[in-house]
Amino acid sequence: MNKRNLLGLAVCLASTSAMALEPGDYRFNGFGTAAITHLGGAGDAKGYGIQGQTTDAWRGDQLSKLGGQLSYGVADRLSATIQTVAKAEQDQWGLEVEWAYLAYQLNNQVTLRAGRLRPGAFMFSETLDVGYAYPWLRLPDEVYSQMPVSNYEGVDALYSLPVSVGTLNFQVSYGQATDREVFIHGLDGPLDVDFKEVVTGSVSLATMNLGTLRYSYTESDLNLELFGKFKGKFESVGHQYDNGSWLTNAEAIKRQSPLGTIESFYLMAGHRFGDYLPHVTYAQWDEKGEPGRQSSWAYGLNYSLTPSVTLKGEYKRVESTRGFSGGFVPDFSVADRTFDGDIISIGADFIF
Amino acid sequence: MNSFMHRTFAIAMLSLSATLVQAEVAVIVNPSAANAPSQAEVANIFLGKDKSLSGVDQKDWNPTKDKFYTSVANKNESQLKSYWSGLIFTGKGQPLPSVGDDTAVLAKVAAEADAIGYVDSSVVTDQVKVLFTLP
Numbered sequence: 001m002n003k004r005n006l007l008g009l010a011v012c013l014a015s016t017s018a019m020a021l022e023p024g025d026y027r028f029n030g031f032g033t034a035a036i037t038h039l040g041g042a043g044d045a046k047g048y049g050i051q052g053q054t055t056d057a058w059r060g061d062q063l064s065k066l067g068g069q070l071s072y073g074v075a076d077r078l079s080a081t082i083q084t085v086a087k088a089e090q091d092q093w094g095l096e097v098e099w100a101y102l103a104y105q106l107n108n109q110v111t112l113r114a115g116r117l118r119p120g121a122f123m124f125s126e127t128l129d130v131g132y133a134y135p136w137l138r139l140p141d142e143v144y145s146q147m148p149v150s151n152y153e154g155v156d157a158l159y160s161l162p163v164s165v166g167t168l169n170f171q172v173s174y175g176q177a178t179d180r181e182v183f184i185h186g187l188d189g190p191l192d193v194d195f196k197e198v199v200t201g202s203v204s205l206a207t208m209n210l211g212t213l214r215y216s217y218t219e220s221d222l223n224l225e226l227f228g229k230f231k232g233k234f235e236s237v238g239h240q241y242d243n244g245s246w247l248t249n250a251e252a253i254k255r256q257s258p259l260g261t262i263e264s265f266y267l268m269a270g271h272r273f274g275d276y277l278p279h280v281t282y283a284q285w286d287e288k289g290e291p292g293r294q295s296s297w298a299y300g301l302n303y304s305l306t307p308s309v310t311l312k313g314e315y316k317r318v319e320s321t322r323g324f325s326g327g328f329v330p331d332f333s334v335a336d337r338t339f340d341g342d343i344i345s346i347g348a349d350f351i352f
Numbered sequence: 353m354n355s356f357m358h359r360t361f362a363i364a365m366l367s368l369s370a371t372l373v374q375a376e377v378a379v380i381v382n383p384s385a386a387n388a389p390s391q392a393e394v395a396n397i398f399l400g401k402d403k404s405l406s407g408v409d410q411k412d413w414n415p416t417k418d419k420f421y422t423s424v425a426n427k428n429e430s431q432l433k434s435y436w437s438g439l440i441f442t443g444k445g446q447p448l449p450s451v452g453d454d455t456a457v458l459a460k461v462a463a464e465a466d467a468i469g470y471v472d473s474s475v476v477t478d479q480v481k482v483l484f485t486l487p
Binding site for chain 1: 395401402404413422427428429431433435437438440441442443446
């Protein structure tokens with residue numbers, strides 16, 4: 001009996017550490033997107049993408065990227081991970097270290113991490129570059145151009161708790177991101193920004209049959225060149241559902257700062273027919289005090305070419321009303337501030 | 353029907369179900385396993401959400417693996433890869449350890465008290481306990 005208990009304990013301990021990488025063990029994984037996109041409409045020259053790229057022609061650098069991740073088991077329960085992504089920002093290609101952290105698995109429920117991490121401000125914030133993990137080629141611009149910052153230096157804790165209806169996941173993080181650049185449409189250029197005391201808390205409930213419901217709150221002290229110091233708050237509530245044939249994604253976000261209050265959301269639904277996935281997304285962007293609004297309909301068709309490659313095509317119609325510049329007009333001084341345009345994107349997402 | 357016909361019919365049904373059993377997938381645990389997870393809990397174990405048992409995966413995508421993931425987790429090969437890429441590239445999970453084939457899964461589940469696996473039901477022996485089978 002005693003022997004049996006000891007054996008059980010040994011197996012238990014062994015399996016706990018087996019969930020993390022064994023010391024000396026390593027894994028390499030990669031992902032990428034090869035895609036072209038065309039942003040056209042009333043006055044093509046004023047079309048700007050989410051990263052501040054002019055898009056007066058078919059461009060391959062707005063959506064395309066290539067990432068690689070190496071994870072290494074340093075010691076029992078301790079692993080190191082680095083992820084770099086090659087992508088273009090503001091017309092320049094560069095190699096960005098998006099993740100670089102040490103992770104310590106305290107037990108089956110709790111993981112602690114320190115280093116460069118991504119804040120889970122929005123539902124797809126942490127997988128922003130991994131197009132293979134979401135259905136679109138272009139994440140809904142109305143929501144994802146409001147992202148505060150793509151990564152930070154700090155710590156986070158992940159806690160998962162099995163409950164009767166599924167699994168509850170908690171994530172809290174704390175850190176800072178200094179000397180970053182943000183593209184300001186109104187100025188037609190980038191500004192230096194420091195994010196201090198970036199705090200994010202999120203809770204998600206992954207149910208057995210009703211999808212995953214998620215809420216997150218992010219707060220940060222910002223120091224923005226020309227604008228000075230202020231506090232920014234970001235909230236997101238979202239839901240994801242996938243039963244193998246039907247697929248839905250919905251998310252509403254709110255961004256508050258002295259520069260303005262923005263509320264936007266998207267609703268997406270798709271249905272798989274064999275290897276094909278047609279999907280449709282409606283998105284909307286409102287700003288407090290602005291009478292106008294930006295809204296869009298996006299229609300996409302995905303085809304699963306191989307288990308590791310998905311071909312995607314998207315047509316997105318964007319409209320902004322009553323002088324609201326939205327996310328696609330670079331300069332307030334242009335005569336026609338509104339944007340009515342068609343965005344066509346074609347490409348492939350892959351993992352290796 | 354007379355008793356001969358009854359018997360013939362019964363044998364025919366048995367042999368028919370036996371051929372069906374050949375193509376079934378059995379979800380197996382170690383005979384000493386304390387609890388018997390439901391199908392939804394098994395899905396969570398193999399999706400890395402539930403760590404109460406340690407799942408033993410099959411390495412390559414084969415008919416057994418396809419039947420298991422499509423019926424338990426509603427995911428085909430590319431949907432499963434998409435799911436794991438969301439976890440791998442955010443540091444929230446690594447795919448489960450995998451072994452070569454049905455017999456290797458059987459051996460591992462028979463040897464480890466907290467192991468759970470899925471195999472073609474034709475290879476099942478009394479070294480393991482069948483939780484349920486997927487038709």
